[in-house]
Amino acid sequence: MTASVNDLITLTPKDSCNTKLAAGPWDFDTVPGYGPGSSQADRLPDPVSRPGQLPERYQLMPEPELHERILAAKATLGEELVILGHFYQRDEVIQHADFVGDSFQLANAALSKPEAKTIVFCGVHFMAETADILSAPEQAVILPNLAAGCSMADMADESSVETAWEEICETYGVDPENTLPDAEGKLPILPVTYMNSSAALKAFCGRHGGIVCTSSNASTVLEWAFERAHRVLFFPDQHLGRNTAKAMGVPLEQMPLWNPRKALGGNTAEQLREAKVLLWHGFCSVHRRFTVDQISQARAADPGVKIIVHPECPMPVVDAADAAGSTDAIQKFIAASAPGDRIGVGTEINMVNRLAAQFPDRTIFCLDPVICPCSTMYRIHPGYLAWVLEELVAGEVHNQISVEPEVAVHAKVALDRMLAAKPKA
Ligand code: 13P
Ligand code: SF4
Numbered sequence: 001m002t003a004s005v006n007d008l009i010t011l012t013p014k015d016s017c018n019t020k021l022a023a024g025p026w027d028f029d030t031v032p033g034y035g036p037g038s039s040q041a042d043r044l045p046d047p048v049s050r051p052g053q054l055p056e057r058y059q060l061m062p063e064p065e066l067h068e069r070i071l072a073a074k075a076t077l078g079e080e081l082v083i084l085g086h087f088y089q090r091d092e093v094i095q096h097a098d099f100v101g102d103s104f105q106l107a108n109a110a111l112s113k114p115e116a117k118t119i120v121f122c123g124v125h126f127m128a129e130t131a132d133i134l135s136a137p138e139q140a141v142i143l144p145n146l147a148a149g150c151s152m153a154d155m156a157d158e159s160s161v162e163t164a165w166e167e168i169c170e171t172y173g174v175d176p177e178n179t180l181p182d183a184e185g186k187l188p189i190l191p192v193t194y195m196n197s198s199a200a201l202k203a204f205c206g207r208h209g210g211i212v213c214t215s216s217n218a219s220t221v222l223e224w225a226f227e228r229a230h231r232v233l234f235f236p237d238q239h240l241g242r243n244t245a246k247a248m249g250v251p252l253e254q255m256p257l258w259n260p261r262k263a264l265g266g267n268t269a270e271q272l273r274e275a276k277v278l279l280w281h282g283f284c285s286v287h288r289r290f291t292v293d294q295i296s297q298a299r300a301a302d303p304g305v306k307i308i309v310h311p312e313c314p315m316p317v318v319d320a321a322d323a324a325g326s327t328d329a330i331q332k333f334i335a336a337s338a339p340g341d342r343i344g345v346g347t348e349i350n351m352v353n354r355l356a357a358q359f360p361d362r363t364i365f366c367l368d369p370v371i372c373p374c375s376t377m378y379r380i381h382p383g384y385l386a387w388v389l390e391e392l393v394a395g396e397v398h399n400q401i402s403v404e405p406e407v408a409v410h411a412k413v414a415l416d417r418m419l420a421a422k423p424k425a
Helices: 005-011 056-060 063-080 103-111 125-134 158-172 199-207 218-228 238-247 269-274 292-301 315-320 327-335 349-358 382-393 405-420
Strands: 081-086 099-101 118-122 140-142 190-194 211-213 232-235 277-280 306-309 342-346 363-366
Touching: 005 349, 056 382, 063 081, 063 382, 081 103, 081 125, 081 382, 099 103, 103 118, 103 125, 103 327, 103 405, 118 125, 118 382, 125 140, 125 199, 125 405, 158 199, 158 232, 158 269, 158 277, 190 199, 190 218, 190 238, 199 211, 199 405, 211 218, 211 405, 218 232, 218 238, 232 238, 238 277, 238 315, 292 306, 292 315, 292 342, 306 315, 306 327, 327 342, 327 349, 342 349, 349 363
Parallel strands: 081 099, 081 118, 118 140, 190 211, 190 232, 232 277, 306 342, 342 363
Antiparallel strands: none
16 A cells, blocks of 8 residues: 555655645644645635634544544444545545545435435535535535635636626627527527536526536537537636647637636637637646656656546646546546556546555556645545534534525536536546
């Protein structure tokens, strides 16, 4: 078994993207910002969502005791509880999950246990919001640490997207509240939001004939969108949008970047009229660390190496890789490889280390030599999991995520479209 990311960070702080990662996540819960591992350019999370401090006894509890307490609470709660875990969660958390998957699979998993009173979501905020929207009204969704957000999701806020939509619709000479189909039966534009976005933006898509996508079904979703509209406004991840549309044959000149701080997003009206995909200026700070140089170095050291990366990586990195896909696709790629294969992976380190441990007869390594977990996924420490579960046993629900019904109703329209757009094999 390889060392956990926690151990690696503690043992080799000089090789981590930020030595402060060796500290507990509760040390960052009350300070502004996303904490170590995030990029300087990341927008700060909403301070209102700051949680109270984790009770000190859970901060001080040794890992084996936390493990035993989680097991005991799970046994007491039985069928009343389901724990969902994203692939990027640390091993100490993932071992307690009833379902492990990518964001598309976890959205489906939230639907699949209507008998559970509580869904504990070991992932990030937008995933828990989605679970709340898709689950039955009487089910409670808990995010063990409310500070587990996503810096990319925060790069598109509701008012900037509304403003952009108004400017874009004005350019096309259509009513932003009622973009009717033309003689061809197509809308001038429709919005597509990546799953990594707030419930408010999913609701925006639901209200404007749009849809949600994940990294696993993005091409199915873009096909759906182009059957209904001439253009797409894609937010917040420019890289997923560009990589997916490029693979479908959309020329780069027809994919202008939309910078929300500039008039017309920094484009001319002519560019907007020619566009097929307007790409919001967002990115993931974990995936933009991967470079073509890292791939060239891996190939120079071992010409037989295979490279797979997540489509949140910049386009030149995806182009230089042998394959790109969601976290589930990465997992399947490795499972389908042969003993002795060497595979360089461009995604989050917890997942890469777990795959390396699962397939010890292959050489599986992270392309980025510097240890850098997703700093917000990392905030779901087993201390938080033990705390919320023991509180549930005591009849207390902490850190519940509840999306306002008037937002949820529209967001669900866009999410139901997403669930119907199955990932390609
Ligand atoms: P997946 O849908 O591939 O799980 O990606 C979610 C995510 O946040 C990756 O950074
Ligand atoms: Fe967000 Fe990137 Fe973390 Fe995924 S890896 S949750 S996109 S910050």
